[in-house]
Amino acid sequence: MADPKGFLTTPRQTPARRPVDVRITDWREVYTEFGADRLERQAGRCMDCGIPFCHTGCPLGNLIPEWNDLVYTGDWRAAAERLHATNNFPEFTGRLCPAPCESACVLGISSDPVAIKQVEVEIINRAWAEGWVPPRRPAPAALAAGQKVAVIGSGPAGLAAAQQLTRAGHAVTVFERADAPGGLLRYGIPEFKMEKRHLDRRLIQMLAEGTEFRCGLTAGVDVSAAQLRAEYAAVVLACGATVARGLPVPGAELAGIHQAMEYLPLANRAVAAGDTEPAISARGRHVVIIGGGDTGADCLGTAIRQGAASVTQLEILPRPPDHRPADEPWPTHPAIFRISSAHEEGGDRVYAASTQRFLADDTGRVSGLVVAAVTPSPSGFVPVPGSERELAGDLVLLAMGFTGAERPGLLTDLGVQFDGRGNVARNARFHTSVPGVFVAGDAGRGQSLIVWAIAEGRSAAAAVDEYLCGDTSLPAPIGPAAAPLR
Numbered sequence: 300m301a302d303p304k305g306f307l308t309t310p311r312q313t314p315a316r317r318p319v320d321v322r323i324t325d326w327r328e329v330y331t332e333f334g335a336d337r338l339e340r341q342a343g344r345c346m347d348c349g350i351p352f353c354h355t356g357c358p359l360g361n362l363i364p365e366w367n368d369l370v371y372t373g374d375w376r377a378a379a380e381r382l383h384a385t386n387n388f389p390e391f392t393g394r395l396c397p398a399p400c401e402s403a404c405v406l407g408i409s410s411d412p413v414a415i416k417q418v419e420v421e422i423i424n425r426a427w428a429e430g431w432v433p434p435r436r437p438a439p440a441a442l443a444a445g446q447k448v449a450v451i452g453s454g455p456a457g458l459a460a461a462q463q464l465t466r467a468g469h470a471v472t473v474f475e476r477a478d479a480p481g482g483l484l485r486y487g488i489p490e491f492k493m494e495k496r497h498l499d500r501r502l503i504q505m506l507a508e509g510t511e512f513r514c515g516l517t518a519g520v521d522v523s524a525a526q527l528r529a530e531y532a533a534v535v536l537a538c539g540a541t542v543a544r545g546l547p548v549p550g551a552e553l554a555g556i557h558q559a560m561e562y563l564p565l566a567n568r569a570v571a572a573g574d575t576e577p578a579i580s581a582r583g584r585h586v587v588i589i590g591g592g593d594t595g596a597d598c599l600g601t602a603i604r605q606g607a608a609s610v611t612q613l614e615i616l617p618r619p620p621d622h623r624p625a626d627e628p629w630p631t632h633p634a635i636f637r638i639s640s641a642h643e644e645g646g647d648r649v650y651a652a653s654t655q656r657f658l659a660d661d662t663g664r665v666s667g668l669v670v671a672a673v674t675p676s677p678s679g680f681v682p683v684p685g686s687e688r689e690l691a692g693d694l695v696l697l698a699m700g701f702t703g704a705e706r707p708g709l710l711t712d713l714g715v716q717f718d719g720r721g722n723v724a725r726n727a728r729f730h731t732s733v734p735g736v737f738v739a740g741d742a743g744r745g746q747s748l749i750v751w752a753i754a755e756g757r758s759a760a761a762a763v764d765e766y767l768c769g770d771t772s773l774p775a776p777i778g779p780a781a782a783p784l785r
Protein backbone atom coordinates (compact mmCIF):
# COMPACT_ATOMS: atom_id res chain seq x y z
CA MET A 300 0.00 0.00 0.00
CA ALA A 301 1.26 3.49 -0.79
CA ASP A 302 0.78 5.77 2.26
CA PRO A 303 -1.38 4.02 4.92
CA LYS A 304 -2.81 7.38 6.03
CA GLY A 305 -2.60 9.23 2.73
CA PHE A 306 -6.32 9.08 2.03
CA LEU A 307 -6.95 10.69 5.44
CA THR A 308 -4.23 13.32 5.47
CA THR A 309 -3.88 14.42 1.83
CA PRO A 310 -6.67 16.15 -0.07
CA ARG A 311 -7.09 15.45 -3.78
CA GLN A 312 -5.26 17.91 -5.98
CA THR A 313 -4.99 18.19 -9.76
CA PRO A 314 -2.98 20.71 -11.77
CA ALA A 315 -4.34 24.20 -12.35
CA ARG A 316 -5.42 25.27 -15.81
CA ARG A 317 -3.55 28.24 -17.30
CA PRO A 318 -5.45 31.55 -16.96
CA VAL A 319 -8.26 31.78 -19.52
CA ASP A 320 -7.15 35.13 -20.95
CA VAL A 321 -3.67 33.69 -21.58
CA ARG A 322 -4.53 30.27 -22.94
CA ILE A 323 -7.10 31.44 -25.49
CA THR A 324 -4.32 33.40 -27.21
CA ASP A 325 -2.45 30.19 -28.08
CA TRP A 326 -3.12 26.52 -28.85
CA ARG A 327 -0.94 24.93 -26.19
CA GLU A 328 -2.34 22.46 -23.67
CA VAL A 329 -4.32 24.15 -20.93
CA TYR A 330 -2.79 22.49 -17.85
CA THR A 331 0.19 23.75 -15.85
CA GLU A 332 3.03 21.59 -14.51
CA PHE A 333 2.11 19.61 -11.40
CA GLY A 334 5.45 18.59 -9.91
CA ALA A 335 6.82 15.21 -8.81
CA ASP A 336 6.56 15.85 -5.02
CA ARG A 337 2.89 16.73 -5.11
CA LEU A 338 2.19 13.86 -7.48
CA GLU A 339 3.85 11.32 -5.19
CA ARG A 340 1.58 12.50 -2.36
CA GLN A 341 -1.45 12.17 -4.64
CA ALA A 342 -0.44 8.61 -5.52
CA GLY A 343 -0.10 8.02 -1.76
CA ARG A 344 -3.87 8.53 -1.36
CA CYS A 345 -4.48 5.13 -3.00
CA MET A 346 -5.88 2.64 -0.46
CA ASP A 347 -4.68 -0.45 -2.39
CA CYS A 348 -8.14 -1.98 -2.04
CA GLY A 349 -8.53 -5.73 -1.80
CA ILE A 350 -10.85 -5.52 -4.81
CA PRO A 351 -9.60 -2.56 -6.88
CA PHE A 352 -12.76 -1.43 -8.65
CA CYS A 353 -10.66 1.09 -10.60
CA HIS A 354 -9.32 -1.90 -12.60
CA THR A 355 -12.85 -2.68 -13.68
CA GLY A 356 -13.64 0.96 -14.41
CA CYS A 357 -10.66 1.11 -16.81
CA PRO A 358 -11.32 -0.83 -20.05
CA LEU A 359 -7.58 -1.49 -20.31
CA GLY A 360 -7.48 -3.00 -16.82
CA ASN A 361 -4.67 -0.60 -15.92
CA LEU A 362 -2.84 -1.80 -12.77
CA ILE A 363 -3.60 1.41 -10.92
CA PRO A 364 -2.80 0.55 -7.27
CA GLU A 365 0.51 -0.99 -8.38
CA TRP A 366 1.72 2.15 -10.11
CA ASN A 367 0.38 4.37 -7.36
CA ASP A 368 2.52 2.46 -4.86
CA LEU A 369 5.59 2.60 -7.12
CA VAL A 370 5.20 6.35 -7.65
CA TYR A 371 4.72 6.96 -3.93
CA THR A 372 7.91 5.06 -3.16
CA GLY A 373 9.78 6.92 -5.95
CA ASP A 374 10.31 3.96 -8.28
CA TRP A 375 9.05 5.81 -11.36
CA ARG A 376 10.81 3.54 -13.82
CA ALA A 377 9.03 0.44 -12.52
CA ALA A 378 5.79 2.42 -12.52
CA ALA A 379 6.30 3.19 -16.22
CA GLU A 380 6.86 -0.51 -16.94
CA ARG A 381 3.68 -1.51 -15.10
CA LEU A 382 1.76 1.20 -16.95
CA HIS A 383 2.99 0.00 -20.33
CA ALA A 384 2.07 -3.58 -19.41
CA THR A 385 -1.57 -2.71 -20.09
CA ASN A 386 -1.57 0.54 -22.09
CA ASN A 387 0.35 1.21 -25.30
CA PHE A 388 -0.31 4.95 -25.22
CA PRO A 389 -0.71 6.39 -21.70
CA GLU A 390 0.23 9.84 -23.00
CA PHE A 391 -3.08 9.83 -24.94
CA THR A 392 -5.32 8.46 -22.19
CA GLY A 393 -3.54 10.47 -19.48
CA ARG A 394 -4.59 13.63 -21.32
CA LEU A 395 -7.85 12.68 -23.01
CA CYS A 396 -9.59 9.93 -21.07
CA PRO A 397 -12.72 10.88 -19.09
CA ALA A 398 -11.30 8.61 -16.37
CA PRO A 399 -14.10 6.16 -15.58
CA CYS A 400 -11.51 4.59 -13.24
CA GLU A 401 -11.85 7.61 -10.95
CA SER A 402 -15.65 7.22 -10.88
CA ALA A 403 -15.04 3.60 -9.76
CA CYS A 404 -12.35 4.46 -7.16
CA VAL A 405 -13.41 3.12 -3.72
CA LEU A 406 -12.15 6.28 -2.02
CA GLY A 407 -14.72 8.15 -4.10
CA ILE A 408 -17.55 6.62 -2.04
CA SER A 409 -16.74 8.76 0.96
CA SER A 410 -14.24 11.35 -0.33
CA ASP A 411 -12.65 12.62 -3.53
CA PRO A 412 -11.21 9.80 -5.67
CA VAL A 413 -7.51 9.31 -6.28
CA ALA A 414 -6.22 11.54 -9.13
CA ILE A 415 -5.51 8.43 -11.21
CA LYS A 416 -5.41 10.10 -14.62
CA GLN A 417 -2.90 12.68 -13.38
CA VAL A 418 -0.65 9.97 -11.96
CA GLU A 419 -0.85 8.18 -15.32
CA VAL A 420 0.18 11.19 -17.39
CA GLU A 421 2.98 12.17 -15.00
CA ILE A 422 4.43 8.64 -15.15
CA ILE A 423 4.57 8.65 -18.94
CA ASN A 424 5.86 12.25 -19.10
CA ARG A 425 8.70 11.25 -16.79
CA ALA A 426 9.34 8.04 -18.73
CA TRP A 427 9.76 9.92 -22.02
CA ALA A 428 11.95 12.55 -20.38
CA GLU A 429 14.22 9.88 -18.83
CA GLY A 430 14.49 7.83 -22.04
CA TRP A 431 12.60 4.85 -20.57
CA VAL A 432 10.40 4.35 -23.66
CA PRO A 433 12.75 2.79 -26.22
CA PRO A 434 11.55 0.95 -29.32
CA ARG A 435 10.76 -2.69 -28.46
CA ARG A 436 11.81 -4.69 -31.48
CA PRO A 437 10.54 -8.25 -31.89
CA ALA A 438 12.86 -11.18 -31.19
CA PRO A 439 14.46 -12.76 -34.32
CA ALA A 440 12.53 -16.01 -33.80
CA ALA A 441 9.23 -14.11 -33.70
CA LEU A 442 10.18 -12.18 -36.84
CA ALA A 443 10.95 -15.41 -38.66
CA ALA A 444 7.47 -16.75 -37.89
CA GLY A 445 5.68 -13.44 -38.58
CA GLN A 446 3.22 -12.90 -41.40
CA LYS A 447 1.98 -9.85 -43.32
CA VAL A 448 -0.86 -7.91 -41.70
CA ALA A 449 -2.65 -4.83 -43.04
CA VAL A 450 -4.24 -2.40 -40.58
CA ILE A 451 -6.73 0.02 -42.13
CA GLY A 452 -6.84 3.29 -40.20
CA SER A 453 -4.33 4.86 -37.82
CA GLY A 454 -6.49 6.07 -34.96
CA PRO A 455 -5.87 4.70 -31.46
CA ALA A 456 -7.39 1.30 -32.32
CA GLY A 457 -5.24 0.85 -35.45
CA LEU A 458 -2.10 2.08 -33.71
CA ALA A 459 -2.59 -0.24 -30.74
CA ALA A 460 -3.27 -3.26 -32.97
CA ALA A 461 -0.29 -2.40 -35.16
CA GLN A 462 2.11 -1.98 -32.24
CA GLN A 463 1.05 -5.24 -30.60
CA LEU A 464 1.29 -7.22 -33.84
CA THR A 465 4.63 -5.69 -34.85
CA ARG A 466 6.08 -6.54 -31.45
CA ALA A 467 4.77 -10.10 -31.87
CA GLY A 468 6.89 -10.40 -35.03
CA HIS A 469 4.39 -9.69 -37.81
CA ALA A 470 5.14 -7.40 -40.78
CA VAL A 471 2.47 -4.73 -40.24
CA THR A 472 1.50 -2.07 -42.76
CA VAL A 473 -0.89 0.66 -41.62
CA PHE A 474 -2.94 2.23 -44.43
CA GLU A 475 -4.22 5.73 -43.68
CA ARG A 476 -6.14 7.91 -46.11
CA ALA A 477 -5.14 11.15 -44.38
CA ASP A 478 -1.73 12.66 -45.02
CA ALA A 479 -0.45 11.72 -41.56
CA PRO A 480 -1.25 9.01 -39.00
CA GLY A 481 -3.31 9.46 -35.84
CA GLY A 482 -6.99 9.39 -36.83
CA LEU A 483 -9.08 11.55 -34.53
CA LEU A 484 -6.04 12.06 -32.30
CA ARG A 485 -4.51 14.22 -35.04
CA TYR A 486 -7.35 15.83 -36.96
CA GLY A 487 -10.30 15.68 -34.57
CA ILE A 488 -8.94 16.50 -31.13
CA PRO A 489 -7.59 20.05 -30.83
CA GLU A 490 -4.03 20.89 -29.86
CA PHE A 491 -5.16 22.52 -26.60
CA LYS A 492 -6.36 19.09 -25.38
CA MET A 493 -3.33 17.16 -26.64
CA GLU A 494 -0.35 18.66 -28.42
CA LYS A 495 0.47 16.59 -31.52
CA ARG A 496 4.12 16.26 -30.49
CA HIS A 497 2.98 13.48 -28.12
CA LEU A 498 1.49 11.57 -31.05
CA ASP A 499 4.52 12.18 -33.26
CA ARG A 500 6.93 10.95 -30.58
CA ARG A 501 5.00 7.68 -30.25
CA LEU A 502 4.91 7.24 -34.04
CA ILE A 503 8.71 7.54 -34.14
CA GLN A 504 8.88 4.68 -31.64
CA MET A 505 6.50 2.59 -33.78
CA LEU A 506 8.54 3.24 -36.94
CA ALA A 507 11.71 2.19 -35.14
CA GLU A 508 9.99 -1.02 -34.05
CA GLY A 509 9.23 -1.84 -37.68
CA THR A 510 5.61 -0.78 -38.27
CA GLU A 511 5.20 0.59 -41.81
CA PHE A 512 2.84 3.52 -42.44
CA ARG A 513 1.39 4.22 -45.88
CA CYS A 514 -0.47 7.53 -45.66
CA GLY A 515 -2.52 9.29 -48.31
CA LEU A 516 -3.89 5.92 -49.49
CA THR A 517 -7.57 5.06 -49.20
CA ALA A 518 -8.13 1.35 -48.80
CA GLY A 519 -10.88 0.34 -51.20
CA VAL A 520 -9.75 3.00 -53.70
CA ASP A 521 -5.96 3.23 -53.97
CA VAL A 522 -5.53 -0.33 -52.81
CA SER A 523 -8.47 -2.62 -53.47
CA ALA A 524 -10.17 -5.03 -51.09
CA ALA A 525 -9.06 -7.91 -53.31
CA GLN A 526 -5.42 -6.73 -53.24
CA LEU A 527 -5.48 -6.48 -49.46
CA ARG A 528 -6.84 -9.98 -49.08
CA ALA A 529 -4.38 -11.39 -51.59
CA GLU A 530 -1.26 -9.67 -50.23
CA TYR A 531 -1.89 -9.88 -46.48
CA ALA A 532 -2.53 -12.91 -44.29
CA ALA A 533 -4.88 -10.84 -42.13
CA VAL A 534 -6.57 -7.44 -42.34
CA VAL A 535 -7.64 -5.35 -39.32
CA LEU A 536 -10.34 -2.79 -40.01
CA ALA A 537 -9.75 0.15 -37.67
CA CYS A 538 -11.34 2.76 -39.89
CA GLY A 539 -13.49 4.47 -37.26
CA ALA A 540 -17.15 5.48 -37.25
CA THR A 541 -16.88 8.50 -39.48
CA VAL A 542 -20.43 8.91 -40.80
CA ALA A 543 -21.71 12.00 -39.01
CA ARG A 544 -25.33 12.35 -37.88
CA GLY A 545 -27.20 15.01 -39.87
CA LEU A 546 -29.96 17.41 -38.87
CA PRO A 547 -32.75 17.09 -41.46
CA VAL A 548 -34.65 20.33 -40.80
CA PRO A 549 -35.52 23.11 -43.29
CA GLY A 550 -32.46 25.14 -44.28
CA ALA A 551 -29.92 22.42 -43.42
CA GLU A 552 -28.31 22.90 -46.86
CA LEU A 553 -27.46 26.60 -46.30
CA ALA A 554 -23.91 27.90 -46.60
CA GLY A 555 -22.24 28.30 -43.22
CA ILE A 556 -23.57 25.03 -41.77
CA HIS A 557 -20.86 22.41 -41.32
CA GLN A 558 -20.25 19.14 -39.59
CA ALA A 559 -17.82 19.39 -36.64
CA MET A 560 -15.53 16.99 -38.47
CA GLU A 561 -15.38 19.34 -41.45
CA TYR A 562 -14.47 22.24 -39.16
CA LEU A 563 -12.05 20.67 -36.64
CA PRO A 564 -9.64 19.01 -39.14
CA LEU A 565 -9.25 22.33 -40.99
CA ALA A 566 -8.55 24.07 -37.70
CA ASN A 567 -6.02 21.44 -36.65
CA ARG A 568 -4.27 21.63 -40.02
CA ALA A 569 -4.10 25.43 -39.76
CA VAL A 570 -2.50 25.16 -36.32
CA ALA A 571 -0.01 22.59 -37.61
CA ALA A 572 0.84 24.93 -40.49
CA GLY A 573 1.68 27.80 -38.10
CA ASP A 574 -1.73 29.18 -37.14
CA THR A 575 -2.87 30.19 -40.60
CA GLU A 576 -6.52 31.08 -41.31
CA PRO A 577 -8.48 27.90 -42.10
CA ALA A 578 -11.05 27.73 -44.92
CA ILE A 579 -13.83 27.56 -42.31
CA SER A 580 -13.08 30.00 -39.54
CA ALA A 581 -15.08 31.33 -36.59
CA ARG A 582 -13.29 34.67 -36.65
CA GLY A 583 -15.86 37.42 -36.11
CA ARG A 584 -18.74 34.95 -36.44
CA HIS A 585 -21.70 34.26 -34.18
CA VAL A 586 -21.22 30.53 -33.77
CA VAL A 587 -23.93 28.06 -32.82
CA ILE A 588 -22.81 24.52 -31.97
CA ILE A 589 -25.55 21.89 -32.07
CA GLY A 590 -24.59 19.09 -29.69
CA GLY A 591 -23.56 19.44 -26.08
CA GLY A 592 -20.94 16.69 -25.90
CA ASP A 593 -17.16 16.61 -26.06
CA THR A 594 -16.99 17.17 -29.81
CA GLY A 595 -19.12 20.28 -29.30
CA ALA A 596 -16.76 21.42 -26.52
CA ASP A 597 -13.81 20.95 -28.89
CA CYS A 598 -15.59 23.18 -31.43
CA LEU A 599 -16.21 25.73 -28.66
CA GLY A 600 -12.57 25.99 -27.54
CA THR A 601 -11.46 26.15 -31.18
CA ALA A 602 -13.98 28.87 -32.11
CA ILE A 603 -12.94 30.97 -29.10
CA ARG A 604 -9.27 30.74 -30.08
CA GLN A 605 -10.15 31.69 -33.66
CA GLY A 606 -11.83 34.89 -32.40
CA ALA A 607 -15.56 34.13 -32.56
CA ALA A 608 -17.87 37.07 -31.75
CA SER A 609 -20.11 34.76 -29.70
CA VAL A 610 -20.63 31.03 -29.18
CA THR A 611 -23.79 29.19 -28.14
CA GLN A 612 -23.87 25.44 -27.57
CA LEU A 613 -27.26 23.74 -27.84
CA GLU A 614 -28.07 20.39 -26.25
CA ILE A 615 -31.35 18.52 -26.65
CA LEU A 616 -31.05 16.73 -23.29
CA PRO A 617 -31.85 18.50 -20.02
CA ARG A 618 -28.97 19.89 -17.94
CA PRO A 619 -27.40 16.96 -16.06
CA PRO A 620 -27.41 17.01 -12.25
CA ASP A 621 -24.43 18.43 -10.35
CA HIS A 622 -23.98 15.29 -8.29
CA ARG A 623 -24.17 11.55 -8.94
CA PRO A 624 -27.89 10.64 -9.27
CA ALA A 625 -29.34 7.69 -7.35
CA ASP A 626 -29.83 5.65 -10.54
CA GLU A 627 -26.12 5.94 -11.45
CA PRO A 628 -24.52 4.77 -8.21
CA TRP A 629 -20.84 4.16 -7.54
CA PRO A 630 -18.89 2.56 -9.31
CA THR A 631 -20.57 3.67 -12.58
CA HIS A 632 -19.33 6.69 -14.54
CA PRO A 633 -22.29 9.05 -14.08
CA ALA A 634 -23.64 11.64 -16.50
CA ILE A 635 -23.22 14.75 -14.34
CA PHE A 636 -22.73 18.44 -15.17
CA ARG A 637 -19.06 18.84 -16.09
CA ILE A 638 -17.17 22.00 -16.97
CA SER A 639 -14.49 21.26 -19.54
CA SER A 640 -11.64 23.67 -20.10
CA ALA A 641 -13.44 25.03 -23.17
CA HIS A 642 -16.57 25.81 -21.15
CA GLU A 643 -14.49 27.92 -18.78
CA GLU A 644 -13.33 29.99 -21.73
CA GLY A 645 -16.68 31.40 -22.78
CA GLY A 646 -19.89 30.68 -24.64
CA ASP A 647 -23.41 29.93 -23.45
CA ARG A 648 -24.80 26.46 -22.92
CA VAL A 649 -28.52 25.99 -23.65
CA TYR A 650 -30.17 22.72 -22.57
CA ALA A 651 -33.40 21.02 -23.58
CA ALA A 652 -33.41 22.90 -26.88
CA SER A 653 -34.07 21.59 -30.37
CA THR A 654 -33.46 23.29 -33.73
CA GLN A 655 -36.67 23.57 -35.76
CA ARG A 656 -35.28 25.29 -38.85
CA PHE A 657 -32.44 27.48 -40.11
CA LEU A 658 -32.83 31.07 -41.31
CA ALA A 659 -30.95 32.55 -44.29
CA ASP A 660 -29.64 36.00 -45.19
CA ASP A 661 -30.10 37.36 -48.71
CA THR A 662 -26.85 35.72 -49.90
CA GLY A 663 -28.04 32.24 -48.99
CA ARG A 664 -25.88 31.96 -45.90
CA VAL A 665 -27.27 30.88 -42.56
CA SER A 666 -28.14 33.86 -40.37
CA GLY A 667 -29.88 32.17 -37.47
CA LEU A 668 -31.91 29.30 -36.11
CA VAL A 669 -35.39 28.84 -34.77
CA VAL A 670 -35.10 26.77 -31.60
CA ALA A 671 -37.78 25.36 -29.34
CA ALA A 672 -37.67 24.09 -25.79
CA VAL A 673 -38.30 20.34 -25.67
CA THR A 674 -39.80 17.95 -23.20
CA PRO A 675 -39.41 14.16 -23.06
CA SER A 676 -42.25 12.00 -24.39
CA PRO A 677 -42.59 8.29 -25.20
CA SER A 678 -41.66 9.13 -28.81
CA GLY A 679 -38.57 11.15 -27.88
CA PHE A 680 -38.14 14.85 -27.20
CA VAL A 681 -41.02 16.98 -28.48
CA PRO A 682 -41.19 20.80 -28.81
CA VAL A 683 -43.07 22.72 -26.12
CA PRO A 684 -45.86 24.64 -27.91
CA GLY A 685 -45.20 28.40 -28.01
CA SER A 686 -41.54 28.09 -26.95
CA GLU A 687 -40.01 28.84 -30.37
CA ARG A 688 -37.46 31.66 -30.49
CA GLU A 689 -34.85 32.95 -32.90
CA LEU A 690 -31.14 32.69 -32.24
CA ALA A 691 -28.61 34.59 -34.36
CA GLY A 692 -25.81 32.51 -35.87
CA ASP A 693 -23.80 32.81 -39.07
CA LEU A 694 -21.64 29.73 -38.49
CA VAL A 695 -23.39 26.55 -37.36
CA LEU A 696 -21.41 23.47 -36.36
CA LEU A 697 -23.17 20.11 -36.11
CA ALA A 698 -21.70 17.95 -33.33
CA MET A 699 -24.41 15.36 -32.85
CA GLY A 700 -22.36 12.19 -33.04
CA PHE A 701 -21.72 9.52 -35.62
CA THR A 702 -23.88 6.74 -37.01
CA GLY A 703 -21.20 4.21 -37.96
CA ALA A 704 -18.47 3.25 -40.40
CA GLU A 705 -18.53 4.27 -44.07
CA ARG A 706 -19.97 1.39 -46.09
CA PRO A 707 -19.30 2.30 -49.75
CA GLY A 708 -15.84 1.28 -50.92
CA LEU A 709 -13.75 -0.97 -48.73
CA LEU A 710 -16.40 -2.43 -46.43
CA THR A 711 -18.84 -3.13 -49.26
CA ASP A 712 -16.11 -4.57 -51.47
CA LEU A 713 -14.89 -6.85 -48.67
CA GLY A 714 -18.49 -7.97 -48.13
CA VAL A 715 -18.42 -7.69 -44.31
CA GLN A 716 -21.74 -7.90 -42.49
CA PHE A 717 -23.07 -5.22 -40.15
CA ASP A 718 -24.80 -5.51 -36.79
CA GLY A 719 -28.18 -4.00 -35.89
CA ARG A 720 -26.52 -0.73 -34.83
CA GLY A 721 -24.78 -0.23 -38.17
CA ASN A 722 -21.31 -1.27 -36.97
CA VAL A 723 -19.12 -3.91 -38.58
CA ALA A 724 -20.29 -7.21 -37.05
CA ARG A 725 -17.70 -9.42 -35.34
CA ASN A 726 -17.58 -12.62 -33.33
CA ALA A 727 -16.10 -13.07 -29.85
CA ARG A 728 -12.58 -12.93 -31.37
CA PHE A 729 -13.08 -9.64 -33.30
CA HIS A 730 -13.36 -11.65 -36.53
CA THR A 731 -15.78 -10.22 -39.12
CA SER A 732 -17.95 -12.36 -41.37
CA VAL A 733 -15.05 -12.47 -43.87
CA PRO A 734 -12.25 -14.96 -43.05
CA GLY A 735 -9.00 -13.24 -42.10
CA VAL A 736 -10.65 -9.82 -41.70
CA PHE A 737 -10.92 -8.42 -38.15
CA VAL A 738 -12.37 -5.19 -36.80
CA ALA A 739 -11.40 -2.97 -33.84
CA GLY A 740 -12.34 0.40 -32.39
CA ASP A 741 -15.22 2.65 -33.37
CA ALA A 742 -15.78 0.73 -36.65
CA GLY A 743 -16.92 -2.28 -34.63
CA ARG A 744 -18.05 -0.69 -31.36
CA GLY A 745 -19.61 2.51 -32.64
CA GLN A 746 -18.62 5.98 -31.49
CA SER A 747 -16.72 5.54 -28.24
CA LEU A 748 -13.57 6.63 -26.42
CA ILE A 749 -9.82 6.42 -26.91
CA VAL A 750 -9.37 4.05 -23.99
CA TRP A 751 -11.88 1.63 -25.53
CA ALA A 752 -10.22 1.94 -28.94
CA ILE A 753 -6.80 1.04 -27.47
CA ALA A 754 -8.32 -1.87 -25.54
CA GLU A 755 -10.04 -3.11 -28.73
CA GLY A 756 -6.81 -2.76 -30.72
CA ARG A 757 -4.95 -4.85 -28.16
CA SER A 758 -7.65 -7.54 -28.07
CA ALA A 759 -7.98 -7.67 -31.86
CA ALA A 760 -4.19 -8.03 -32.14
CA ALA A 761 -4.32 -11.05 -29.82
CA ALA A 762 -7.08 -12.56 -31.97
CA VAL A 763 -5.11 -11.97 -35.19
CA ASP A 764 -1.95 -13.45 -33.69
CA GLU A 765 -3.90 -16.51 -32.58
CA TYR A 766 -5.48 -16.81 -36.06
CA LEU A 767 -2.09 -16.63 -37.76
CA CYS A 768 0.01 -18.67 -35.33
CA GLY A 769 -2.43 -21.05 -33.66
CA ASP A 770 -2.00 -19.48 -30.22
CA THR A 771 -0.94 -16.18 -28.73
CA SER A 772 0.67 -14.67 -25.69
CA LEU A 773 -0.68 -11.20 -26.44
CA PRO A 774 -3.12 -9.84 -23.82
CA ALA A 775 -6.80 -9.31 -24.62
CA PRO A 776 -8.18 -6.84 -22.06
CA ILE A 777 -11.78 -6.88 -23.35
CA GLY A 778 -14.17 -8.85 -25.51
CA PRO A 779 -16.17 -7.15 -28.26
CA ALA A 780 -19.33 -7.06 -26.11
CA ALA A 781 -17.61 -5.47 -23.07
CA ALA A 782 -19.45 -2.35 -21.94
CA PRO A 783 -18.93 0.41 -19.37
CA LEU A 784 -20.04 -0.38 -15.80
CA ARG A 785 -23.78 0.22 -15.49
Ligand SMILES: Cc1cc2nc3c(=O)[nH]c(=O)nc-3n(C[C@H](O)[C@H](O)[C@H](O)COP(=O)(O)OP(=O)(O)OC[C@H]3O[C@@H](n4cnc5c(N)ncnc54)[C@H](O)[C@@H]3O)c2cc1C
Pocket residue numbers: 395396397451452453454455456457458474475476477481482483484487488492516517518519537538539540560563593594597708709739740741742746747748749750752
Ligand atom coordinates in the same frame (compact mmCIF):
# COMPACT_ATOMS: atom_id res chain seq x y z
C1 LIG B 1 -13.85 15.79 -32.15
C2 LIG B 1 -13.71 14.56 -31.31
C3 LIG B 1 -13.11 14.65 -30.06
C4 LIG B 1 -12.96 13.53 -29.27
N1 LIG B 1 -12.38 13.67 -28.05
C5 LIG B 1 -12.19 12.57 -27.28
C6 LIG B 1 -11.55 12.70 -26.02
O1 LIG B 1 -11.18 13.79 -25.59
N2 LIG B 1 -11.36 11.56 -25.30
C7 LIG B 1 -11.76 10.33 -25.74
O2 LIG B 1 -11.53 9.33 -25.06
N3 LIG B 1 -12.38 10.19 -26.94
C8 LIG B 1 -12.59 11.29 -27.71
N4 LIG B 1 -13.22 11.16 -28.92
C9 LIG B 1 -13.56 9.79 -29.41
C10 LIG B 1 -12.28 9.09 -29.91
O3 LIG B 1 -11.48 10.01 -30.62
C11 LIG B 1 -12.63 7.89 -30.78
O4 LIG B 1 -13.44 7.01 -30.02
C12 LIG B 1 -11.36 7.15 -31.23
O5 LIG B 1 -10.49 8.00 -31.93
C13 LIG B 1 -11.73 5.96 -32.11
O6 LIG B 1 -10.54 5.38 -32.56
P1 LIG B 1 -10.48 4.50 -33.88
O7 LIG B 1 -9.05 4.11 -34.03
O8 LIG B 1 -11.50 3.44 -33.83
O9 LIG B 1 -10.92 5.47 -35.08
P2 LIG B 1 -10.43 6.91 -35.58
O10 LIG B 1 -9.66 7.64 -34.57
O11 LIG B 1 -11.67 7.55 -36.12
O12 LIG B 1 -9.44 6.57 -36.79
C14 LIG B 1 -9.92 5.96 -37.97
C15 LIG B 1 -8.92 6.24 -39.08
O13 LIG B 1 -9.22 5.42 -40.21
C16 LIG B 1 -8.96 6.17 -41.38
N5 LIG B 1 -9.70 5.55 -42.48
C17 LIG B 1 -11.05 5.39 -42.58
N6 LIG B 1 -11.36 4.73 -43.72
C18 LIG B 1 -10.18 4.48 -44.34
C19 LIG B 1 -9.83 3.82 -45.56
N7 LIG B 1 -10.77 3.29 -46.37
N8 LIG B 1 -8.52 3.75 -45.89
C20 LIG B 1 -7.56 4.27 -45.09
N9 LIG B 1 -7.84 4.90 -43.93
C21 LIG B 1 -9.12 4.99 -43.56
C22 LIG B 1 -9.45 7.56 -41.03
O14 LIG B 1 -8.88 8.53 -41.88
C23 LIG B 1 -8.95 7.67 -39.60
O15 LIG B 1 -7.64 8.21 -39.55
C24 LIG B 1 -13.42 12.27 -29.73
C25 LIG B 1 -14.05 12.17 -30.97
C26 LIG B 1 -14.19 13.31 -31.75
C27 LIG B 1 -14.88 13.19 -33.08
Ligand code: SF4
Pocket residue numbers: 356357358359361363392393396397398399400401415416419750
Ligand atom coordinates in the same frame (compact mmCIF):
# COMPACT_ATOMS: atom_id res chain seq x y z
S1 SF4 C 1 -6.91 4.87 -19.29
FE1 SF4 C 1 -8.62 6.14 -18.52
S2 SF4 C 1 -9.83 4.71 -17.27
FE2 SF4 C 1 -7.81 3.75 -17.57
S3 SF4 C 1 -6.54 4.39 -15.80
FE3 SF4 C 1 -6.17 5.89 -17.43
S4 SF4 C 1 -7.63 7.55 -17.04
FE4 SF4 C 1 -8.34 5.74 -15.90
